[in-house]
Amino acid sequence: MQVYLPLAEMSVDALLVVGIGLAVGLLSGLFGVGGGFLMTPLLIFIGIPSAVAVATSANQTMGASISGLIAHWRRGNVDAKMGAVLTLAGLAGSAVGVRLFALFRSLGQLDLVVALFYVVVLGIVGSLMAAESVRALLRRRRQVRRRLHEHFWMHGLPLKMRFRQSRLYISVIPPVMIGFGIGLLSAIMGVGGGFILVPAMIYLLGMPTAVVIGTSLFQVVFVTAAVTVMQSVSTQSVDVILALMLMAGAVAGAQFGAAMGSRLRGEETRGLLGLLVLAVALELGVALFRRPEAMYVVEPLL
Amino acid sequence: MSRARRLAAAVLALLAAAPAPAAALVAELSQREIAVTTGFTGAELLVFGAKETAPADLIVVVRGPALPFVVRQKTRIAGIWVNGASEIFNTAPTFYAVASTRPLAEILPESERERLRLGLDALPLRPEGPRDEPAFRDALIALKTEAGLYRQDDDGVTLVGERLFHARIFLPPTVIPGPYRVDVLAVQDQRIVAARDIALVVRRVGTSAEIWRFAHEQPWLYGFGAVLVAALAGWTGSVLFRRG
Numbered sequence: 001m002q003v004y005l006p007l008a009e010m011s012v013d014a015l016l017v018v019g020i021g022l023a024v025g026l027l028s029g030l031f032g033v034g035g036g037f038l039m040t041p042l043l044i045f046i047g048i049p050s051a052v053a054v055a056t057s058a059n060q061t062m063g064a065s066i067s068g069l070i071a072h073w074r075r076g077n078v079d080a081k082m083g084a085v086l087t088l089a090g091l092a093g094s095a096v097g098v099r100l101f102a103l104f105r106s107l108g109q110l111d112l113v114v115a116l117f118y119v120v121v122l123g124i125v126g127s128l129m130a131a132e133s134v135r136a137l138l139r140r141r142r143q144v145r146r147r148l149h150e151h152f153w154m155h156g157l158p159l160k161m162r163f164r165q166s167r168l169y170i171s172v173i174p175p176v177m178i179g180f181g182i183g184l185l186s187a188i189m190g191v192g193g194g195f196i197l198v199p200a201m202i203y204l205l206g207m208p209t210a211v212v213i214g215t216s217l218f219q220v221v222f223v224t225a226a227v228t229v230m231q232s233v234s235t236q237s238v239d240v241i242l243a244l245m246l247m248a249g250a251v252a253g254a255q256f257g258a259a260m261g262s263r264l265r266g267e268e269t270r271g272l273l274g275l276l277v278l279a280v281a282l283e284l285g286v287a288l289f290r291r292p293e294a295m296y297v298v299e300p301l302l
Numbered sequence: 303m304s305r306a307r308r309l310a311a312a313v314l315a316l317l318a319a320a321p322a323p324a325a326a327l328v329a330e331l332s333q334r335e336i337a338v339t340t341g342f343t344g345a346e347l348l349v350f351g352a353k354e355t356a357p358a359d360l361i362v363v364v365r366g367p368a369l370p371f372v373v374r375q376k377t378r379i380a381g382i383w384v385n386g387a388s389e390i391f392n393t394a395p396t397f398y399a400v401a402s403t404r405p406l407a408e409i410l411p412e413s414e415r416e417r418l419r420l421g422l423d424a425l426p427l428r429p430e431g432p433r434d435e436p437a438f439r440d441a442l443i444a445l446k447t448e449a450g451l452y453r454q455d456d457d458g459v460t461l462v463g464e465r466l467f468h469a470r471i472f473l474p475p476t477v478i479p480g481p482y483r484v485d486v487l488a489v490q491d492q493r494i495v496a497a498r499d500i501a502l503v504v505r506r507v508g509t510s511a512e513i514w515r516f517a518h519e520q521p522w523l524y525g526f527g528a529v530l531v532a533a534l535a536g537w538t539g540s541v542l543f544r545r546g
Contacts, residue, residue: 003340004340059528062533067537111385225533229525232524244535296374296445301372
């Protein structure tokens with residue numbers, strides 16, 4: 001069934017779009033991430049313009065993350081203070097990101113910039129995740145006791161702040177920098193950034209694992225909400241019809257994914273997720289070098 | 303009533319209504335308005351009418367609103383394909399279809415085709431700026447043709463008997479809403495002997511129109527609305543699945 005997307009100004013097969021939502025939802029339920037990093041490339045692949053794919057994917061990620069946030073909030077797994085710091089920095093980052101997005105679009109280099117961001121960010125994150133899960137699998141046999149969290153040089157920077165729920169007393173600078181970076185990526189890649197935020201909170205900030213997912217969802221929901229509003233204002237590329245179809249699939253998929261995920265071990269899921277992320281980065285990276293089918297492109301002048 | 307019968311009835315009505323001397327050419331469209339709805343998958347426009355009994359060729363042209371476009375050439379930098387040189391075309395028709403009974407070059411001399419902008423090679427596409435590489439112009443035409451937005455059909459007009467004619471023009475789902483113009487020309491001995499023009503409107507209607515208008519006229523409200531819709535959908539989903 002064909003459905004006309006009012007802002008993308010084209011029609012798409014509704015079943016295909018709901019199917020993409022379902023597949024991404026399944027993976028996000030399985031791995032506990034938003035799945036925006038898969039959603040945007042898939043949408044671009046089926047012919048949705050990059051601008052609409054990125055902006056709508058942010059909107060969809062927000063919808064998909066909110067139910068998780070509610071669940072974690074009820075269980076008290078959200079460090080609201082840390083979340084607020086990350087969110088405020090994230091808003092600043094996404095404001096900069098949306099400006100850059102509009103600038104690259106007017107220069108005609110948006111597709112390239114989005115692809116480059118994907119290749120670099122996913123390449124790094126995927127390699128780190130895969131390496132970490134291999135290390136964890138090896139460590140399991142050796143049973144090394146770890147401390148509560150490691151202290152880095154950056155925790156000792158000025159402007160210290162107490163985060164009770166995370167049992168941390170650290171400088172506010174590292175969370176602000178992390179939040180800003182995620183906000184920037186959120187605007188340019190249309191991702192929530194959970195797949196970067198979660199490891200960054202564990203390894204860089206030393207937060208306890210129990211509050212990491214809830215707090216990252218807190219930041220993701222607010223930053224993607226802000227990105228949705230800012231993209232609507234600056235590029236008019238948030239397509240609500242597309243977002244609703246994606247969410248319909250994703251909400252259902254996430255439930256099945258979560259059920260499947262409970263049967264897998266943590267290290268194994270992380271290893272698989274790392275491989276998946278790497279595969280997406282590789283595919284997008286190779287595409288940059290592939291000779292394009294058409295040597296010219298036509299775009300409406302903005 | 304079948305489509306053919308409706309067409310015949312309409313033609314008869316036209317013939318009856320038209321006063322005798324001006325009846326050199328009559329033409330009508332299957333619809334004067336094309337509605338872009340949420341289920342829009344393109345539309346087929348039927349242009350039909352009648353001409354004088356004397357042998358003549360017919361040309362049907364459908365033109366959409368003009369917009370500025372930019373054509374970018376892919377170039378290779380450090381092995382990566384990027385958008386390089388570009389040309390801006392300030393007024394390029396967003397839709398252009400020309401159909402005729404015979405190839406245009408056989409019907410009309412080149413000067414006349416240029417003057418009336420008939421045919422893809424006669425489109426007034428002039429890039430902004432000093433460079434004038436035909437490659438960009440050709441690329442624009444080729445890409446628009448591939449997208450179904452430009453078309454030249456050398457036997458797209460069908461004559462039925464001596465007087466009746468019809469042409470089918472397909473407007474793909476990517477057509478830009480706005481005012482369109484349909485021209486019907488009758489040509490005899492390399493000369494245009496009769497012409498008719500009919501206005502056609504492509505309009506967004508229903509939900510998709512309202513969403514588009516809302517997004518462009520009230521972008522802040524639209525943004526907050528999109529956030530609210532996503533939040534509601536996510537929340538509803540979690541409630542639904544918890545119960546079930």
